[in-house]
Amino acid sequence: MIMPYAKPQQDRIQRLRAFCLEHKRMPAYSEMLNLFGYRSKNAVYRFMQKLEAAGYVRRAAPRKFAPTGRLTGSIRLLGTVQAGFPSPAEEELVDVLSLDEFLVQRPEATYMLTVSGDSMIDAGIHPGDIVLVERGGLTRNGDIVVAQVDGEWTIKYFSKRGRIVRLEPANKAYQPIVPRHSLVIGGIVKAVIRKYR
Amino acid sequence: MIMPYAKPQQDRIQRLRAFCLEHKRMPAYSEMLNLFGYRSKNAVYRFMQKLEAAGYVRRAAPRKFAPTGRLTGSIRLLGTVQAGFPSPAEEELVDVLSLDEFLVQRPEATYMLTVSGDSMIDAGIHPGDIVLVERGGLTRNGDIVVAQVDGEWTIKYFSKRGRIVRLEPANKAYQPIVPRHSLVIGGIVKAVIRKYR
DNA sequence: CTTGCGAGTGAACGAACGTTCACTATAGTG
DNA sequence: CACTATAGTGAACGTTCGTTCACTCGCAAG
Structure with missing residues (x-):
């Protein structure tokens, strides 16, 4: 395998997304321990830094994260019907957006x-x-x-x-x-x- | 006036709604001080208890609040066109919902x-x-x-x-x-x- | 006048938080 | 082999958080 760690990370992103959608808030580091399967808060800390660099979360204030549309936008946007329809197996991230943000400006x-x-x-x-x-x-x-x-x-x-x-x-x-x-x-x-x- | 305090409270709810929609997170009590115009965190604390009783927020965990659909649902649903269209002056809360929750089940x-x-x-x-x-x-x-x-x-x-x-x-x-x-x-x-x- | 209540102030407290440091283990590279 | 990078552990630290207590002010009811 070329990228042996890509899978667990995608899985963790998915768990974080599910948590945010369900609870309407960011989990605390102590909650992320269980969520991500870490045993050290430092591992969580560094993982969140990667998510920030990747644009899944952003710093809302010092010591506070907020999800971006990339993370909590609930709907994946695909191409046109005729252009093809990815199989459930592929499941690659095309783009993710929130219907509210997509449709409503004010x-x-x-x-x-x-x-x-x-x-x-x-x-x-x-x-x-x-x-x-x-x-x-x-x-x-x-x-x-x-x-x-x-x-x-x-x-x-x-x-x-x-x-x-x-x-x-x-x-x-x-x-x-x-x-x-x-x-x-x-x-x-x-x-x-x-x-x- | 019968309810002299209804107006400031509605205004505070509106501010909280705006904050949650903009920042995608709950403000901390210290931020609510500025947001609500209080000078005591206890005033914030008791106001949040009222919001919880009124169903605008709920307890996500001890010492943590999360917004409900009542608060952050972004779109107001009105009746049919022929049934009438409230004037901007009235602006009464009919119902508020999120497009994501409205349209997407899974x-x-x-x-x-x-x-x-x-x-x-x-x-x-x-x-x-x-x-x-x-x-x-x-x-x-x-x-x-x-x-x-x-x-x-x-x-x-x-x-x-x-x-x-x-x-x-x-x-x-x-x-x-x-x-x-x-x-x-x-x-x-x-x-x-x-x-x- | 007193009593009670609702709304707000200000200070204090313990717990939980995000962050940092030092360290380990594994794998890939030259 | 030594060197480096990546991923994770575990403990410690200072800050900030939500909560609580004691108190004040204004107003309406008895």
């Missing part, structure tokens, strides 16, 4: 809404889908927005030509809306999520 | 794939969408699966009648596939995510 301004109605179905937004809405961003033509027009909330494409704002559905059965009295942009749709089962 | 068995091809477009799965795939679950009729059939990977509806497995597209331009030689189920599609911008 958590304090982001909301989830369940969609009802089929006015955006041609854009692949079905009834029952969940949209991630971010308040307060800059609205541009072509954005999908949650808007209150003349007192009623809808999801539509945003389109502004000159001073005329049009809210366009993605369904030929509906007509574009031109606000008569009031228009409030509740937020921009940043993502659509459909959950099965 | 993180170690879940992968993300980017979709190419339009064979599932009538199911609202477009090219460029991201699918969350969970390995190893029990496949049932009607599930959307990632499958390797005769050497090639695709996404299709899973359908089994007797011993005959059919992989059905959601696009009339394509034909159902009946595996000739081999069929490998790579996983079940648990969610579809489309990200804008």
Whole structure:
């Protein structure tokens, strides 16, 4: 074997990842003794230094570690379906990221809404889908927005030509809306999520 | 005012939430002094006891706290669009959850794939969408699966009648596939995510 | 006025923590 | 062989942590 110690290290990283995901915190060195199978805290100390160099953890403060997205990001991102699908045996680290960090830029301004109605179905937004809405961003033509027009909330494409704002559905059965009295942009749709089962 | 102390407490919870989201760890009591505006660690101690009683944090070990989903779940879930959209002024806590916890049941068995091809477009799965795939679950009729059939990977509806497995597209331009030689189920599609911008 | 309660201050304490030092064992290299 | 690097052990050290105790202040109820 070329790298006889790569396996145990990957295993320890996996254990640390599991611990962080389950307990939502870093284990103390004394807990890592059991977790990693060491009997000396110095071994833990040096292992954590390697993890820091490898980007799995970072120093949050003196004497304190915090996990990075590399460690606690829960989902592995692979290529496209046609590009191939690694076998469970390979199981190599491609990239790991957290859905929260992947989808949400400003958590304090982001909301989830369940969609009802089929006015955006041609854009692949079905009834029952969940949209991630971010308040307060800059609205541009072509954005999908949650808007209150003349007192009623809808999801539509945003389109502004000159001073005329049009809210366009993605369904030929509906007509574009031109606000008569009031228009409030509740937020921009940043993502659509459909959950099965 | 009936509850003169509700506001500062909500503000402190917000600060704690922000700290946990930013640093991915609990602050120490000494850090909470600045964070909460206290000058005594005892005040911090008693405040944390209230947070524990209120379900924002839990004891991970003696002398250690861990945040609950109530605290660090980043996204607020609201009702349907038509059901109304709370104004930014209200800003009341409806429910808070983490996208990771919401979408992923078994993180170690879940992968993300980017979709190419339009064979599932009538199911609202477009090219460029991201699918969350969970390995190893029990496949049932009607599930959307990632499958390797005769050497090639695709996404299709899973359908089994007797011993005959059919992989059905959601696009009339394509034909159902009946595996000739081999069929490998790579996983079940648990969610579809489309990200804008 | 007194009593009681909630909220905060400030000091003190023991335990646990992360870090460091000295040392051992094994394997690879020239 | 000697030399070096890697991985780990075990003990010790000073710091910081969470917790506890005693006390103060303001306010509302009896």
